[in-house]
Amino acid sequence: MTHLPDQGPQPGVHDLGYARLDTDRLERTGDAEVVYGAGKTPSQVVELLRTLHATHPGHAVLATRLTEEAQEAVTAALPDAVVDPVGRTAVLGEPGVLRGTVAVVAAGTSDAPVAAEAATTARVFGANVDVITDVGVAGLHRVLGVRERLDAADCLIVVAGMEGALPSVVGGLVGVPLVAVPTSVGYGASFGGLAALLGMLNSCAPGVSVVNIDNGFGAGVFAARVARQSIPRETKEA
16 A cells, blocks of 8 residues: 655644644635534534634634533633533634624524524624524514514524424515524424425525524524625615
8 A cells, every 4th residue: 555755734724633624714715614513522622612713813713513511621621712502602702893784583492502503603704693583483473573673684594493484484574685494393293304494495485595404503604604795784775
């Protein structure tokens, strides 16, 4: 078997042995790499967050899907980090200038973990965030009551389980770009969020895009990038 010679350290890569951090991602895309905590030990999560923050001291860095043990380790080792046990996230450092607004709309309290992950992600990725909770379709008057807040946003994240109908309702009320997030909330025939996913993919409302089941992170990144590049509202109305 032929072994290639050691090329030495690569520019833009911070090799920790178990992980090779993409430290050029911020310059390349405008957003720093994020630590996906699932499958990582608490000590690895701490080291990855600390290294990313040292590499990008002027930007917030994010870790997602943290176990309780990882959350406790981050709190103990990095006292400046903001840990959210609901969204299972940790943020180290302050976001830069926030541009545009993302409204995170959650159908029910059971959708809170995914909505919280989406809200934290959107803020870390540079957007202001307005969180609107418990406005599911079982009580349509609730979502109608927040229509002005929906219309004021530059991008919407609509989080729902069960049959996943809320994005269609919201998409029919306002003309704001919308990313729908199906959650694994519901009884047996919801198939762990598959029913909501299919319902959102088959939405008859225009302008609805869909991410994978429980993917609040992916929705947060998408929505923040839309909001950051949006035309200011006064220009839209001119």
